[in-house]
Amino acid sequence: MAEPVLSVQHLVKRFGGLTATDDLSIEVLPGELHALIGPNGAGKTTAIGQIMGEIAPDSGRILFMGAEITRLSTPARVRRGLSRTFQITQLLEDDTAEDNVALAVQAHAGHSFRFWRDAFRDARLRGPARAALERVGLPEARWGLAVADLSHGERKQLELAVALAGEPRMLLLDEPMAGLGASESLRMTEVLRGLKGRIPILLVEHDMDAVFSLADRISVLVYGHCIASGTPETIRHDPTVRAAYLSEEEAV
Numbered sequence: 001m002a003e004p005v006l007s008v009q010h011l012v013k014r015f016g017g018l019t020a021t022d023d024l025s026i027e028v029l030p031g032e033l034h035a036l037i038g039p040n041g042a043g044k045t046t047a048i049g050q051i052m053g054e055i056a057p058d059s060g061r062i063l064f065m066g067a068e069i070t071r072l073s074t075p076a077r078v079r080r081g082l083s084r085t086f087q088i089t090q091l092l093e094d095d096t097a098e099d100n101v102a103l104a105v106q107a108h109a110g111h112s113f114r115f116w117r118d119a120f121r122d123a124r125l126r127g128p129a130r131a132a133l134e135r136v137g138l139p140e141a142r143w144g145l146a147v148a149d150l151s152h153g154e155r156k157q158l159e160l161a162v163a164l165a166g167e168p169r170m171l172l173l174d175e176p177m178a179g180l181g182a183s184e185s186l187r188m189t190e191v192l193r194g195l196k197g198r199i200p201i202l203l204v205e206h207d208m209d210a211v212f213s214l215a216d217r218i219s220v221l222v223y224g225h226c227i228a229s230g231t232p233e234t235i236r237h238d239p240t241v242r243a244a245y246l247s248e249e250e251a252v
């Protein structure tokens with residue numbers, strides 16, 4: 001088997017008396033779209049926070065591209081190629097969609113641009129920003145609009161473009177379908193299908209239609225512990241998973 005891009009090993013995180021991740025181990029393989037599912041409060045966002053270095057684990061290890069990153073800062077992990085999106089989008093409301101992505105390109109490029117306004121006129125930012133907007137399928141007519149004027153679905157697409165702006169080596173997506181209507185969810189599913197195979201993705205998502213149609217493998221979290229990991233077919237028929245999480249109605 002190929003060496004994992006991301007290897008999460010025995011992660012434990014306690015918040016007071018509550019164990020949010022409980023001996024959590026997951027592996028994401030090269031090119032894989034790996035979904036992390038589980039009931040509300042199962043520890044999915046806490047897991048992403050630990051992988052990104054925003055939350056310090058009490059114990060366990062995280063390896064990225066074969067190197068241990070458990071104690072690295074978030075910026076150091078981003079420099080190594082990890083990138084994430086959030087459940088609630090973190091965008092600059094008054095700036096245009098294109099400015100938001102260009103700013104992310106600039107942030108990734110480091111200190112070679114001294115002033116933001118000068119920098120934005122620079123094709124070195126504009127080119128990659130537009131490429132990222134195209135990758136997430138945001139229509140060009142929307143690029144010049146302020147974020148505040150975009151629909152919720154467009155903001156989710158934009159946040160994905162911001163995450164892609166630094167050309168990361170792996171994406172961590174925290175509920176990209178959250179709050180989307182049926183047609184917006186389908187659009188986002190197709191956007192993710194377009195990214196699939198080009199970049200490894202760890203996808204936290206409650207939309208089971210999206211998860212089962214997109215994922216190469218699925219890991220199921222219950223009370224912070226991974227109770228099963230396997231292909232959608234395996235997970236669909238796993239009695240432990242069905243008992244713990246997927247109701248008859250939800251199972252697809």
Ligand SMILES: Nc1ncnc2c1ncn2[C@@H]1O[C@H](COP(=O)(O)OP(=O)(O)OP(=O)(O)O)[C@@H](O)[C@H]1O
Pocket residue numbers: 015018019020038039040041042043044045046047
């Ligand atoms: N900073 C914190 N302090 C205390 N408890 C926390 C903190 N962050 C998360 N928790 C708790 O840890 C548990 C796991 O939360 P987490 O947000 O990781 O779950 P989740 O699987 O992402 O849930 P959801 O699907 O609802 O987003 C929950 O019980 C939550 O209340």
